[in-house]
Amino acid sequence: MTKIIDPYGSELVKDYGNIIKNFGLEIFDSSTFPKPNRIMRRKVVFAGRDLKRITKCIKEKKPFYALSGIMPTNETIHLGNKQVVENLKYFQEQGAITFILVADLEAQAARGLSLEEGKKRALEFHIPAYIALGLDPKKTIFYFQSENKEVIHFAYETAKKITLNEFKAIYGSADPGRIISAVTQIGDIVYPQFKEPMPGIIPVGIDQDPHIRLTRDVVNRMKDKKFFSPSSLYHKYTPSLDGKIKMSKSKPLSCINIPEDEKSVRKKIMRAKSGGRATLEEHKKLGAEVDKCMVFELLKQHLVEDDKELEQIFKEYSSGKMSAGEIKQLACEKMVSFMKDFNKKLEKAKKQVDKLNFVKF
Amino acid sequence: MTKIIDPYGSELVKDYGNIIKNFGLEIFDSSTFPKPNRIMRRKVVFAGRDLKRITKCIKEKKPFYALSGIMPTNETIHLGNKQVVENLKYFQEQGAITFILVADLEAQAARGLSLEEGKKRALEFHIPAYIALGLDPKKTIFYFQSENKEVIHFAYETAKKITLNEFKAIYGSADPGRIISAVTQIGDIVYPQFKEPMPGIIPVGIDQDPHIRLTRDVVNRMKDKKFFSPSSLYHKYTPSLDGKIKMSKSKPLSCINIPEDEKSVRKKIMRAKSGGRATLEEHKKLGAEVDKCMVFELLKQHLVEDDKELEQIFKEYSSGKMSAGEIKQLACEKMVSFMKDFNKKLEKAKKQVDKLNFVKF
Numbered sequence: 001m002t003k004i005i006d007p008y009g010s011e012l013v014k015d016y017g018n019i020i021k022n023f024g025l026e027i028f029d030s031s032t033f034p035k036p037n038r039i040m041r042r043k044v045v046f047a048g049r050d051l052k053r054i055t056k057c058i059k060e061k062k063p064f065y066a067l068s069g070i071m072p073t074n075e076t077i078h079l080g081n082k083q084v085v086e087n088l089k090y091f092q093e094q095g096a097i098t099f100i101l102v103a104d105l106e107a108q109a110a111r112g113l114s115l116e117e118g119k120k121r122a123l124e125f126h127i128p129a130y131i132a133l134g135l136d137p138k139k140t141i142f143y144f145q146s147e148n149k150e151v152i153h154f155a156y157e158t159a160k161k162i163t164l165n166e167f168k169a170i171y172g173s174a175d176p177g178r179i180i181s182a183v184t185q186i187g188d189i190v191y192p193q194f195k196e197p198m199p200g201i202i203p204v205g206i207d208q209d210p211h212i213r214l215t216r217d218v219v220n221r222m223k224d225k226k227f228f229s230p231s232s233l234y235h236k237y238t239p240s241l242d243g244k245i246k247m248s249k250s251k252p253l254s255c256i257n258i259p260e261d262e263k264s265v266r267k268k269i270m271r272a273k274s275g276g277r278a279t280l281e282e283h284k285k286l287g288a289e290v291d292k293c294m295v296f297e298l299l300k301q302h303l304v305e306d307d308k309e310l311e312q313i314f315k316e317y318s319s320g321k322m323s324a325g326e327i328k329q330l331a332c333e334k335m336v337s338f339m340k341d342f343n344k345k346l347e348k349a350k351k352q353v354d355k356l357n358f359v360k361f
Numbered sequence: 362m363t364k365i366i367d368p369y370g371s372e373l374v375k376d377y378g379n380i381i382k383n384f385g386l387e388i389f390d391s392s393t394f395p396k397p398n399r400i401m402r403r404k405v406v407f408a409g410r411d412l413k414r415i416t417k418c419i420k421e422k423k424p425f426y427a428l429s430g431i432m433p434t435n436e437t438i439h440l441g442n443k444q445v446v447e448n449l450k451y452f453q454e455q456g457a458i459t460f461i462l463v464a465d466l467e468a469q470a471a472r473g474l475s476l477e478e479g480k481k482r483a484l485e486f487h488i489p490a491y492i493a494l495g496l497d498p499k500k501t502i503f504y505f506q507s508e509n510k511e512v513i514h515f516a517y518e519t520a521k522k523i524t525l526n527e528f529k530a531i532y533g534s535a536d537p538g539r540i541i542s543a544v545t546q547i548g549d550i551v552y553p554q555f556k557e558p559m560p561g562i563i564p565v566g567i568d569q570d571p572h573i574r575l576t577r578d579v580v581n582r583m584k585d586k587k588f589f590s591p592s593s594l595y596h597k598y599t600p601s602l603d604g605k606i607k608m609s610k611s612k613p614l615s616c617i618n619i620p621e622d623e624k625s626v627r628k629k630i631m632r633a634k635s636g637g638r639a640t641l642e643e644h645k646k647l648g649a650e651v652d653k654c655m656v657f658e659l660l661k662q663h664l665v666e667d668d669k670e671l672e673q674i675f676k677e678y679s680s681g682k683m684s685a686g687e688i689k690q691l692a693c694e695k696m697v698s699f700m701k702d703f704n705k706k707l708e709k710a711k712k713q714v715d716k717l718n719f720v721k722f
Contacts, residue, residue, distance in 0.1 A: 108521075110521065156467075156545075174525055180517055180544065
């Protein structure tokens with residue numbers, strides 16, 4: 001099964017293996033947590049830090065939290081955000097107290113987005129989108145960074161505990177905007193522990209690891225305050241549809257946004273890099289190169305919930321029975337259906353926004 | 362008269378002249394503002410930036426503000442704080458809207474002082490001390506940095522407008538705590554202009570000029586918001602009683618605190634570096650070396666309000682009629698009397714603290 005649900009092949013596994021080695025991560029496997037979700041089962045989730053502490057909380061029903069931030073800069077979200085929400089949802093269902101913060105101060109420091117505009121976008125789109133993706137609004141606590149004085153005060157306190165060289169060693173570079181954002185993230189990450197120390201898990205893309213490392217370093221160094229080092233969980237990137245980079249708005253034709261209209265979704269998927277052979281004859285003979293197929297990757301990471309269904313697709317495609325055109329068609333239907341479902345849930349969620357649990361400051 | 366009220370001599374004048382040249386300051390002279398105060402008349406105030414703008418506001422009775430911050434780290438204040446308050450008082454009397462902020466966030470970032478402790482110290486000592494030194498509590502607006510979300514939000518916005526190299530060029534070095542403090546100071550300095558642009562003057566010791574420069578650079582670069590570049594006014598340091606450095610707690614025997622008890626004041630002044638000659642005979646013949654006398658400096662900068670009285674002392678001392686022992690005795694009496702008066706006013710001011718104009722956030 002491992003081979004089937006990780007068809008991305010040895011090349012990227014080696015890369016992620018290097019990341020694990022270089023950054024001292026723990027390898028994640030699907031036995032780490034009970035009832036793993038789709039991306040956990042399929043090794044899209046590949047590593048973490050201090051995971052056993054969270055496993056223990058789940059199994060012994062002890063309090064822990066899961067937390068993520070919304071950057072309200074973009075007009076849409078992307079498949080990486082979807083993966084974060086799926087992991088948050090998983091921990092929420094396992095009993096985690098769930099926190100979503102709107103990083104409006106960071107959006108201002110990093111991108112110049114005004115606080116008013118950041119707040120507006122978060123309320124009108126990002127928060128409803130996270131709910132549409134599966135978060136239980138009744139069990140989720142929301143706050144705006146700009147309103148959370150405790151986090152900001154903690155950021156000031158933290159700043160003095162970090163040297164410029166330490167910052168550069170972790171982030172590669174340092175500028176005032178990045179520094180002020182980073183110390184604020186540290187405050188956010190441990191905010192749920194301000195009243196009472198408690199384990200917490202932060203599901204993120206691997207690119208967010210610097211924040212986790214810095215937070216863990218700072219927290220471990222604090223003498224006057226006691227915190228659990230935050231645990232973290234990393235998922236692999238969804239590759240761009242041409243297979244060349246991480247899916248990114250910088251290559252719009254290779255990137256699927258959430259939401260995106262049907263016509264555009266179909267066009268992009270039909271043009272995606274597939275595992276089809278040079279001729280149909282060859283394809284039937286040799287079978288698809290599944291490990292090079294970005295369309296199968298979409299199905300595996302995002303569109304097929306059932307493992308048996310995915311295995312069936314893999315078999316038909318890798319044996320040459322299913323053509324590249326057919327797998328693209330299948331992915332189109334599933335993606336269009338996902339978008340329809342998302343839009344319906346989004347509209348519903350938008351109406352709930354004024355009833356959410358926003359922390360009052 | 363210039364010679365009399367600036368007996369500190371060519372050596373330090375040359376130093377301050379270099380500062381003026383190197384940092385592009387305007388030379389201050391006592392005709393810059395109407396009815397100059399003691400330290401303005403005596404060239405203790407020696408330079409500034411954009412001073413004509415403030416002169417115009419005073420003369421045309423147009424709105425402007427004066428602002429200073431309290432760092433609640435120390436248990437006492439020093440003579441440099443006294444000079445700042447004297448200048449604030451001057452501008453307050455000339456019609457400035459006067460702001461005093463408690464830099465509790467900075468005290469936390471720079472010195473690790475908790476916000477609670479910072480607030481307590483400011484309310485119990487620093488704010489009453491500033492009132493005891495002459496600020497009109499009814500005409501002064503106070504706030505705590507940690508409560509001023511607008512200033513903090515502005516700090517985040519500002520951080521992204523500064524590069525690390527620019528910061529290093531102005532401050533010599535950069536570390537996260539210093540950076541976060543500096544961007545917050547920028548917010549404080551322009552806070553009175555958030556609703557409506559208005560000229561403002563910041564009276565400071567020359568060591569605070571980096572904050573002024575950075576603020577002016579940042580403000581001039583802002584396209585979306587309009588501010589007047591803050592004006593600034595610089596005073597010379599009160600030298601330590603041994604004449605070797607700026608008066609500083611790092612040399613406690615050469616530093617007079619506010620408040621300080623009578624016995625300690627007398628002991629320190631009697632041991633101060635004076636302008637007395639090797640023998641009394643020589644002193645009578647040649648007169649005192651007034652420009653080397655730290656006791657005369659105390660009288661000039663802090664203890665003698667009346668110019669004629671100071672001139673009389675100068676004459677008697679420089680002619681040798683007044684001995685070093687006598688001038689020390691005179692300074693002791695005046696300093697002890699100042700402390701008594703201060704303590705009386707401090708006790709009175711402490712009772713007014715709950716009636717002050719604190720900005721509500």
